[in-house]
Amino acid sequence: MRSTMMDAPLLVSRILEHGSTVHGTAEVATWRGDGASRMTYAEVGATAARLAHALRDDLGVTGDQRVATFMWNNAEHLVAYFAVPSMGAVLHTLNIRLFPDQVAYIATHAEDRVVLVDSTLIPLLAKALPEMSTVEHVVVVGGADPAPLLAAGDGRIAVHRWDDLLRDKPDRYDWPELDERDAAALCYTSGTTGNPKGVAYSHRSIWLHSVQICLPESFGLGPTTRELAIVPMFHAMSWGIPYAAFLTGASLVMPDRFLQGAPIAAMIAAERPTLAGAVPTIWTDLLNYLDNNEVDTSSLTEVIVGGSACPPALMHAFAERHQIDVIHAWGMTEMSPLGSVARVPAGATGDAAWRYRYTQGRVPAGVAARIVGPDGKPLPADGTTVGELEVRGPWVTGRYVGDDEPDPEKFRNGWLRTGDVGTLSADGFITLTDRAKDVIKSGGEWISSVELENALMAHPAVLEACVVGVPDPRWDERPLATVVRREGADASAEELRDFLAGQLARWQLPERWAFVDAVPKTSVGKFDKKRVRADYAAGILAVTELPG
Amino acid sequence: MRSTMMDAPLLVSRILEHGSTVHGTAEVATWRGDGASRMTYAEVGATAARLAHALRDDLGVTGDQRVATFMWNNAEHLVAYFAVPSMGAVLHTLNIRLFPDQVAYIATHAEDRVVLVDSTLIPLLAKALPEMSTVEHVVVVGGADPAPLLAAGDGRIAVHRWDDLLRDKPDRYDWPELDERDAAALCYTSGTTGNPKGVAYSHRSIWLHSVQICLPESFGLGPTTRELAIVPMFHAMSWGIPYAAFLTGASLVMPDRFLQGAPIAAMIAAERPTLAGAVPTIWTDLLNYLDNNEVDTSSLTEVIVGGSACPPALMHAFAERHQIDVIHAWGMTEMSPLGSVARVPAGATGDAAWRYRYTQGRVPAGVAARIVGPDGKPLPADGTTVGELEVRGPWVTGRYVGDDEPDPEKFRNGWLRTGDVGTLSADGFITLTDRAKDVIKSGGEWISSVELENALMAHPAVLEACVVGVPDPRWDERPLATVVRREGADASAEELRDFLAGQLARWQLPERWAFVDAVPKTSVGKFDKKRVRADYAAGILAVTELPG
The missing domain is CATH 3.30.300.30 (ANL, C-terminal domain)
Incomplete structure (x- = not known):
């Protein structure tokens, strides 16, 4: 029996439309060193329409062509996050931390046609550009001299200014009805062995992941949240927070290139975020700063830490000295990236609660998890048996870009082999103890x-x-x-x-x-x-x- | 460009599997008059497997056949909510408040083959049963004498006892991989004119709606929530709360047939729910009781009120006299049912906050809303222009069961005509002022x-x-x-x-x-x-x- 429900696809353009109208007064504040510049979500929506017009009308982007970003976390990057997938093209977030030859390899593998670049990153992009053979256009955000890009492009690559391109463009765009399973965004893993491998998120996976991010069991985003989004937008889609923010109307505070303890502390005091997310090293740096300086962090009650395991000492220090709960999360680029969040379950207090918080966390309904032995056979989820963690679900990749078949080293019987070894408890908490290659x-x-x-x-x-x-x-x-x-x-x-x-x-x-x-x-x-x-x-x- | 994401369908069986393992120690407490009986979600999972085996092996339920319930809110009804859709059959929640001829009409229109009935409701079902021509089996939950059903069935209908059927059945079932757009559950609207009309929810719509219910902007369910689910499971799927609870691990308190102020107050004191949902009349009754009796309601901080507009006086009385926030919600059976929730947006306080709370609330990303004039043309969402509210989205029905084409009286250009007239503000708040037929x-x-x-x-x-x-x-x-x-x-x-x-x-x-x-x-x-x-x-x- 077919259901009578409407056939309404889950699209990034719908998230944009919702965020820029219903939550049009929410804002993204971008740190500029001595304060923040602001853009409302209504303005992000209008600017996204202008960018889409510029990409289509001026740069000739059509169909599912790839538009790359080489940018920090800022309002313009947020605009690209929405404009590119909404128009049907594919957003490719290039990792600015890779070596130039890796950047060039990835951009060429993805067949990037356009690159949007922060003007502070011009020198870095210029090193990779000569080998980025599919790129035809570079768009510079900000005022720095684009001469190094022109030189690197060697006449082959046109260089544009963001402001010039977007000027006089209409602030509405008739976003196309797409298939929710089409690619919306690309991210390459910076694997330790071999070439980086690409993951292509779909509109559907972005929607499902965004809603999950907002749940109280995960990050708990809502319209009254102000999220300090430190996780780079060039790394695992900034944990999906930009899309989640528009979905629920949470405001964003973005650090641009100011990622040290002192400016982060200044952002917190000035912009009053309620929630933040970053890798442990950033928090270690911030903790040192907070311990030695008087900073008003009273707005901030929780920080989500992921990317690598957080030292328990850091968690205790934030809780005891600064009344900030550090919440462990675990994921992978291959998982959009959310895999688990270590929130304390009902009834656990004291040391028992802390033991839950030290784990990698608990999986949501959208992530089925199991551990398997060396033979690939499932092992008991009893909290003590050690095996390799495998996952599957609607926001988990089933293969890498360009592979016709799933690579058997990374996928088995429809499951993603995480390459992590550890235990899984009966109540869904993951504790990772090793990498599979090191066990x-x-x-x-x-x-x-x-x-x-x-x-x-x-x-x-x-x-x-x-x-x-x-x-x-x-x-x-x-x-x-x-x-x-x-x-x-x-x-x-x-x-x-x-x-x-x-x-x-x-x-x-x-x-x-x-x-x-x-x-x-x-x-x-x-x-x-x-x-x-x-x-x-x-x-x-x-x-x-x-x-x- | 196709995404590389796994093709993992959104299924009720996955919600069941997640809830009964990862959240296996969460519980449903069913009020029995002098206290509660308890079933853990692990037990609900095992019992759902037993019920599925009984339906398939003993009653011959196959494919997408309809299995109806004629039950109060209790643990056994919860088991049916999961077992029937998970096995690929379709759950049909019959409204016990309808006249017997309406119940019979609906059951026959839906082609119900099996009816599960609470033994306290045997006399009521017996009145409708003679005209329920497609029904072959009735399963009685509880100990009352089933003789009236045997008489009403007139030899045509077999009557079974739940306990007998489920005894010795395996507590695991190999749930099939279904198409997420297949029907999972049926609910008929008790429209004021004409015959009731059926809505068939899909596995997909149930999943998407369940996640939305859990968001902080909606009901805010998480693993530490204890939800007092008073909204009948035979009315708009109890607002989707049973599925949402398993998705996130919230425990449930269910009132069975005890819906007056005094037993509800006793449940709150004994079972310590943190959140509740019901129609205004129940809360009016409860308020009278609380105002005249000493009851510990300290666990309960929020109640969601929907079904009809809540008098502001009731909202203020609960806030001021009992420290309970009454939150307005609006929806329709045709919308799974969530349409909007009236949470106060960021920055609003005092009277401004109350004005937001009096509205029907704000739409989520999954519900696109607009108001249209008598000619069907969209009108401005400016908070003052009055028109008929139309909605669309992945958990909104696009037609009624049995209709090949959408009924033009209820659907227009892919939108559901809600039949409600009011205003829509730029920030997505709905204020309903009239029914379209009365304007x-x-x-x-x-x-x-x-x-x-x-x-x-x-x-x-x-x-x-x-x-x-x-x-x-x-x-x-x-x-x-x-x-x-x-x-x-x-x-x-x-x-x-x-x-x-x-x-x-x-x-x-x-x-x-x-x-x-x-x-x-x-x-x-x-x-x-x-x-x-x-x-x-x-x-x-x-x-x-x-x-x-």
Whole structure:
């Protein structure tokens, strides 16, 4: 039996229309260093119409062509977020933090035809532009000299000014009726191995994700919210907050390029946000500033932290010293990005509540989650069994851009393999303990390298400990512990193993030990486990092997 | 460009699966008169699986056959809400308040094959059953004697007991993958004219509506909410709250048949709900009880009122005397039913805030709204121009069950004509002033009958005033004021017209006046305007006609 419901597609243009009329007096405040510039959502709507006219009439953008942004979080980026998908084109948010050759690779892979760029980012874009072979037009937002772009474009690329293009354009646009499953926006993951891979969000997935973001169980956005959106709009769609804000009428405060503790504190005091979202490093910086300066943060009661696990000490410091609840969230570019939010369930208080808050959080109805063993078989969601986390749902990608079939390394039986290893509790809370590529697969059981590292680093003689899996003829893999001892300390492999034996099962204890002066690190300061494994394979490490 | 998102349908079975696992410890408490019985959402999930097995294996329900309920709000009804759509069948919630011939008409029109009935409702169902020609099975929930049903079924209808059917059934069911646009549930409107008309909600519309219900801008449901769900599950799907509760993990308190002030107060004190929803009459009854009895209502901070406009006095009384915010909501069975919620927008305080709360509320992104003139042309959303309200969106019906084409009386150019007349403000707040059938169409302008009545009833001599449109050769329609004077008062038509002239435009003032002993009323106590118009046409009323 068919339902009698209307066939009304879920479109970004509908979110824009709603936000710019019903919530037309809501505003986006963009920090400009010494204060904020303001644009109402009604003005965002009118400007989006002007941009769409300019893209279509002046730059010839048609159909589902890609329009890229190379921008900070600001009102003009917000305009592009709505104008490009609403007109049927596809928004591609380029990550300004990548190397120029990566930017060029991504832009070319996505076949970007137009790039919108903040004038403060002209020098950075100019480095990538010569290799961006599909780009025909660059539009500069702001007043800086566009000469470097003209030079980089070498006559092939036209350079326009945003203000000139939008001047005299109509402030209404007849947004087309699209298929809700068409692509609306593209984002590439900055994976640690191989080339970046693209995810194409649909109008449908953006709508469903936006509504979820607003729920009290997630971020809890409503018309009285003022959200300080620090998560970059070039990173996982700023967690979908721009779309969610228009959907519910929450106002936005955007930091542009001012991302240090001092300006963030100034924004909070001046713009009185009620909610904020960012990665932990930003909050660490802010905490230092707040601890040493008198700042009125009374409007701000919650900050959502995601991107990587938040140190519990940071959560406690904000709660106790600044009356701000730090809420853990977890997600992936592949998930739009919301996967889970660590809100305390009904009835939990005190330490029990904190234990929930340390987890990666609880999945919503739109995200089915399970953990599976090395053979891909589902494992019990009992809060203790460790496996790889797999997810699926209407805002989870099923493949990467350009792939006809899902890459079996990343997808299995319709599920996304997150590459994260951990536990899932019966009540839907995820606790991640390791990356799948770092977990040690020993005789069909998994040993968490992170758990071993944390246990080892609790020993007074240990400064750093990095644990990797190395080949073992009998168990497939066994842990190798690479240890940097504190100056003057001389703990032996036996002593450290005995120390671990008090906390871990016997079969988890490493037999192989290497004492080194320093653990090799990646460019972002993490242990370079690939290098450690390679050093071991090459026989470079001096390894002590204890009897198993 | 196609998106890369997974093709994951929005299904009721997914809401059930999520609620009964991730929120498995949430509970539905059903009031039994002297306390509540409890069922966790994990148990609801297991019982829903048992019911689905019983319906399929024992009663032979297949495909999209209709399974009806004739039940109060209780845990078993909740089980049916999930089991029937999840298995691919269609839930039909029969309205126990209708006359038996209407119930039979609806059940037959929907082709109901099975009816689940609360044993306290056996006598009522038995009256309708002989004419329910498509029904083959009745399942009785509870212990009363089913003999009246056997008699009414006359050997044609098998009668089963819920407990017997579900005993020994597996507590898991392999819910099928359905098309999200398939019908999940049916509800018939109890329209005041003609036969009731059916609306078939889809899995998709239920999902989208459920998420909207949970948003802070709407009801604001989350995992720590305990919702007292008084709105009948046989009326507009209990406003979608059962599905929303499972989607987000809110616990439910259900009143079964105990709907008077005293038991509702007892439920609030014992079950500590944080939120409640019902029609105004229930809250009036409760307010009387609370004003005269000592009841701990401290858990309850908000009640949502819908179904008809809430008197401002009731809103103020709850706020001032019981610290409970009464929030206005508006919707229709045709809208799943959520249309708008009157939450105060950012920045409004004091009287301005109250003025927002008196309106029908603000539309969400999923509901596009506009007002149109008599010719169907859109009118400005300026908060003052009056027109008929039209809506559209993914949880709004586009036709009625059994109609191949939308009925032009109720649908126009893809919009649902709500039959309500009022204003729409630029910021999306709806204020309804009249029913379209009661508004007076005078020379291309609309005159609100309700506005004239309210103005007249403010005159000290007037006890009741009912205004209807009557035919006029020059203006098409003109208002007729039918007035009941207070005992001893003798205000003339001229005096009353002069009184109105101080508040209303001259062209809105009635020329035709009739003084009567009583205004005819409908069975639910509203002015019977059809009857007044008929009396006028028949020349029964003594009409004074003032010069225009």
